[in-house]
Amino acid sequence: MIGSTAPAVQGAEEAPERNLRLTGQRIGGWFVARYIAAMIGIYVALVTPASVTIALRVGQIDPEGKASSFALVSAFGAAGALIANPVFGALSDRSTSRFGQRRPFIVGGFAAGALAILAIGAAPTVLLVAVGWTIAQVAFNAALAATVAVLPERVPAALRGRVSGFMGMTGQVGVVGGTFLVQLVGTDGAGMFVWPAFLGALLVVPFVLMLKEAPRSRAEVGTATVKALVGALWINPFRHRDFGFAWAGRFLAWISLYLLTTYKTYFLVDHLGYTSESVAPILTLAMFVLAVGVAVSSIGGGWLSDRLGRRKPFVIGASMLFVSAMLVIAFSTSVEKFLIGIALAGLGNGLYLGVDYALIADVLPDSGAEAGKGMGVFNLSSTIPQTLAPLLAPVLLSIGSSGNTPNYTSLFLSAAALALISAVFIQFIRGTR
Template sequence: MSKKATVSIKRLVPGLIIGPASWLGPYIVMNSLFLPAMLQQLDPAKKVQLVALFSTMGMIVAAISNMIAGALSDRTKSRFGKRTPWIMGGALAFMLSMIGASFAQNVTMLLIAWMIGQAALNFIVAPMVAWLDLAPENQKGTASSAYGGLGMALGNNGFNVVGAMFLSQFRLGFIIFGIVEFIGTLIAVLIVHEPSSLDAVDDQKPEAKEKFSFKDIKNVFPGWSVGRDYYLAFIGKMFQGVGNFAITGYILYIMTDFLKRGSQTQSSIQLINTIMLIFGILMGLFAGPVSDKLKVLKLPVGFSTIFLALGAASLYFMHSTVGIAIYALCAGIGMGLWNALDNLLNLEVIPDPDRVAFFLGVYNLGNTLTQAIAPVIAAAAISVFGFSSIFLISFVFSIIGGLCVLSIKTVKR
């Protein structure tokens, strides 16, 4: 069996912070702020339905491109490593597509540019999350915490603080954040300096390689008896993600149409993201090392969803700055704890260690898919029950997600 490639944690940690922050941050800003703002300008009467349309189309494109990117990177041999060529190719394509989106003069042009961007984004996501497998065995919790807790906390919340300043110049925002995404991803790649995969030995037997085919879905995804815990982790992530993005995906409209913040909309969004960023970073700093030391993983991931549910309840009952602050506090703790450890949990339940990028990529696809699914569910609920239904959806879905994680058997605690 070939020796597994590893990267020093001193190099891997900064790369795992800068990398996800660089692709997720610009995407979150564009998805939650710039895209709704542009749709409001292009077709204000259908803005809610159009957000759902873009989300549905994006979900389809993301699902396909993510699985392809993960599978291709698992089999790539280059002097830059398995993941780097695909990560940088995706970063360049995403930047160019977002620059194209900034010049869109109608919904159709915007949709085409956005779909290209969705495909490109997942050629960053699927290979990059597989960097976690490069961490030394006894420091994987620290690596996961860097990626999810710190990198994704910065991406989810840090960029929105700045992005809110570009609400009145959202076309320029598409360009600026597209460039930021490319430069940040390049810096992460240079820091990690992934080992060459030219000499990598394929441990799979020839007959096993021949059996693996995308034509046979049974060979792509194992049955429930083999992949039970992986599927429970993925389902849990989907429910938890919908619970989170049902609110964040419509945060602009919640502030303007539901909470009637008016001129305080920008400051309210910045308040939420600042609080969530602070607590997300705190969770990112401590959750991984504590998990490594105490050997506890499933319980903090599963119970983190309670905080998300409490945050949703606060906005449902309190339509004020206090309610907004409580939501931000609870969501910051919940998402920070989840992001810090959920990728490590998934790494523990992967059914086939020879396809790490594929399965981690599919799992991490939950970040993109839930951002696509949540607005569709929320839009349907809004049209029937009004904006307050978003918070009930968030509460219920978050709790279900946590229960799925706690049902995993192979990870004891």
């Protein structure tokens, strides 16, 4: 096959201006509202099974071995998501469909994901649940990759901070909304799978129906070869140093975050003396505090970064909030101090999410021709840590431990160090302020 890369954007015209000229669709409040609603819809359909209903279904099929079976299902799904985001982002970059570059992937990905989720509700074995969840992860991440690519190619730089701020809270809204919906409809029967997918579709459809796209020719977008798809998993950080520093900074910050979120339950039980029965209310309160922190700092940080025309100080500040959070939790001797650390982590998480999409859109290589690929590779900086953090944690817990007692102080001090290095990497970005 003849290899190909997407050609450069014609002239010096920025992608948002080009799309405005070709489609006539201006980016205002209603466009942003539909866009954010669509992202929430994808997350409701994707995150609700990941956090609630898949575990319940596995428990129904294999009550004795549910822990190991759920781990297997989750691993298959994570592998699918890891590959799907950048690959389908690159495929949408090269789409010449008369329906546009992004819409076919948003619609097709969401529809396939929803059907896979519904099939899981009727799956009789853990293996079929794993197959269904892998298909769902691939499909929903295809839709997500195409949706996220809209930011750099349609939203003007002056609005990216505000839009990025709202994007930063979509995952949390999806988690909370999906969990509440499952509680409302109950966990008996197929309803717990049907209703999140239905609600997600209601939120996605208005954006898709009203998104105007100009079809592109094969000469403009290049050919989707095997070489190009393999290349979708990689952007040279030495050739594109700003992108490399932004990716590395987010990667380290998210390892720090996942070390906290993955091991918070064990910390409360092993370090603060809670039991498996008494820890549930504290975890619920902690997640609420985290969500509030994310919502407040994400929206506020994105808006303020647009007003000041600066991105780096906010991302660096978010990393330093992570450092503070991990230090507080590392030396916590009470649940009150733990919750203070969680609040700081929520503020840091939200501030990072609220600005880093805008920051990466400012330094994304070839955002006019390969926005889907670029944003897909960037998203790997937050998906890889989900797998890496649980592998790294046992080593960190063993440092300075006595006997079989894990050293959580070592774990969270290490997380603080990773967040601090993350802030240092952001300092080296030159393509944005």
